[in-house]
Amino acid sequence: PRIVILISGSGSNMVAIADAVKNENMEAEVAAVICNRPEAAGLQKARDRDLPVVVLDHKAFTSREDFDRALMAQIDEFAPDLVVLAGFMRILTADFVAHYHGRMLNIHPSLLPKYQGLNTHQRALDDGESEHGVTVHFVTEELDGGPNVIQAVIAVNDDDDANSLQQRVQLQEHVIYPIAVKWFVEGRLSMIGNHARLDGNVI
Numbered sequence: 001p002r003i004v005i006l007i008s009g010s011g012s013n014m015v016a017i018a019d020a021v022k023n024e025n026m027e028a029e030v031a032a033v034i035c036n037r038p039e040a041a042g043l044q045k046a047r048d049r050d051l052p053v054v055v056l057d058h059k060a061f062t063s064r065e066d067f068d069r070a071l072m073a074q075i076d077e078f079a080p081d082l083v084v085l086a087g088f089m090r091i092l093t094a095d096f097v098a099h100y101h102g103r104m105l106n107i108h109p110s111l112l113p114k115y116q117g118l119n120t121h122q123r124a125l126d127d128g129e130s131e132h133g134v135t136v137h138f139v140t141e142e143l144d145g146g147p148n149v150i151q152a153v154i155a156v157n158d159d160d161d162a163n164s165l166q167q168r169v170q171l172q173e174h175v176i177y178p179i180a181v182k183w184f185v186e187g188r189l190s191m192i193g194n195h196a197r198l199d200g201n202v203i
């Protein structure tokens with residue numbers, strides 16, 4: 001299977017996935033890393049790993065629709081079986097999401113369905129949550145709303161702030177995202193209706 005990874009920032013999840021594909025001898029290939037921000041730190045990390053890199057600056061497009069159409073064309077040049085959103089900070093159009101139905105994953109730093117959207121760590125703290133975490137889910141038209149695939153839970157400590165929570169959550173991101181990708185490329189994970197299915201079981 002061929003994987004295209006979309007990033008906007010530091011690319012640490014992209015690195016975790018690319019390294020797992022390589023080191024765990026997955027029958028898969030990172031066909032490209034595509035980034036919408038020319039200054040993103042993740043670009044160099046992809047180049048260091050000899051991964052094909054494409055920069056598609058959303059600011060060069062006048063509308064979300066135009067950007068998404070160009071992005072779709074660019075992705076499809078690499079003929080991916082799986083599209084991985086790894087800190088890709090763009091809201092996607094319905095056409096784009098529909099085009100990758102059942103073959104696009106995202107990671108979101110909360111225990112979905114809790115805390116969709118931004119500032120998840122601070123919001124979990126403000127609510128006095130005792131647990132927080134991160135979710136990998138299939139992408140559907142509902143923002144941060146597609147079926148969950150895997151979650152990691154962390155305990156919230158009394159002295160945590162948003163920054164410390166984010167750091168501990170990120171460590172878990174780098175554990176669970178490669179697991180989800182591995183399941184998918186091994187043909188064990190799929191989306192059926194609005195559910196994720198692993199090894200034939202609805203999860």
Ligand code: GRF
Pocket residue numbers: 007008009010011012013014042086087088107108109170173
């Ligand atoms: C992660 O915290 C992810 O949960 C969020 O964006 C961040 C991406 O980090 N959606 P990185 O670019 O993979 O380092």
